Ligand SMILES: Nc1ncnc2c1ncn2[C@@H]1O[C@H](COP(=O)(O)OP(=O)(O)OP(=O)(O)O)[C@@H](O)[C@H]1O
């Protein structure tokens with residue numbers, strides 16, 4: 001539904017040049033809630049503004065619902081942009097207008113008649129649960145209610161895509177949950193594709209089907225949340241399930257395991273302890289329900305060095321768990337490398353010895369790693385940067 005290819009945005013002023021987007025290839029499937037996370041300054045807002053062309057990218061393309069927006073300008077671009085609604089952190093409501101009049105604003109721009117506007121605005125306020133506050137002014141509304149008006153206004157032109165830049169950052173946790181639920185409902189009921197920018201991992205956990213991590217103007221990781229959790233070495237998985245700093249003490253083998261799917265329902269650690277008479281110490285754990293499925297991570301310390309733990313680790317992998325060796329010899333290189341291969345070899349060699357007779361191997365298979373965007377960009381092009389005024393105004397009004 002939303003595709004960007006090799007998107008670059010360079011802000012230039014007399015003194016300096018900021019590369020805000022450095023070759024972003026983003027793909028948001030139709031009907032998904034897609035979260036983009038990253039530190040401050042990573043380029044998240046620049047990305048979302050380039051997606052609806054509030055900012056003209058320096059180079060690269062943006063395609064929304066089959067239309068390449070970057071190839072358009074003038075009235076054709078304005079028409080295409082009606083497919084895209086946007087909501088903001090600070091709501092951006094006009095204080096001199098009531099809730100309904102705020103929702104009517106885009107309909108006025110579309111040229112709808114007074115009665116039609118009022119009817120549609122009333123429907124939209126009902127949709128967001130604010131029918132009874134239609135005549136209230138923004139100053140008379142709570143933050144959550146203002147954001148509901150913002151959402152109703154964003155939906156006025158019946159867009160297929162909703163962009164959200166930190167739309168819940170100014171709200172308390174409970175109001176955040178209710179707004180996220182509303183976005184989820186709109187996504188399901190209207191088939192709306194939602195691209196949301198957030199710095200809160202809880203938002204990703206609560207509503208996102210997929211997520212991307214941005215750093216220094218690039219997407220360094222992206223994929224469906226469930227797949228990311230099963231991807232060895234995934235930074236997003238680590239952030240979604242923080243286990244704190246790994247201990248540095250000597251003597252044991254520290255492993256991190258990720259449970260997902262069927263494995264999350266099995267008492268695997270107890271089986272491990274019983275079968276191999278090892279005493280694992282739990283150093284950290286985080287279990288959550290995502291999309292109705294239990295997923296989680298756990299950091300364990302197994303007594304003895306790595307060589308002594310090859311078999312128990314192989315057992316865990318056979319049970320369908322993803323296992324990463326954090327410390328203990330030999331040090332594990334990056335994902336999918338020698339140590340894991342050795343673990344698999346070890347498991348094969350040991351064959352059926354590995355599992356008690358009554359246990360069927362769970363057919364552990366590490367999920368395919370998602371491709372990080374690794375496009376190398378040529379030096380910044382000499383194209384002039386378009387003015388940011390419009391975006392700034394809309395964002396900070
Ligand atoms: N209009 C602008 N002119 C010049 N530089 C800009 C402009 N907008 C953003 N930048 C710079 O581009 C980089 C990316 O900014 P952007 O606002 O996209 O980050 P962000 O990920 O949204 O950060 P935050 O989480 O703080 O909102 C930053 O270095 C920022 O200073």
Ligand SMILES: [Mg+2]
Nearest residue numbers: 044045046165
């Ligand atoms: Mg931002």
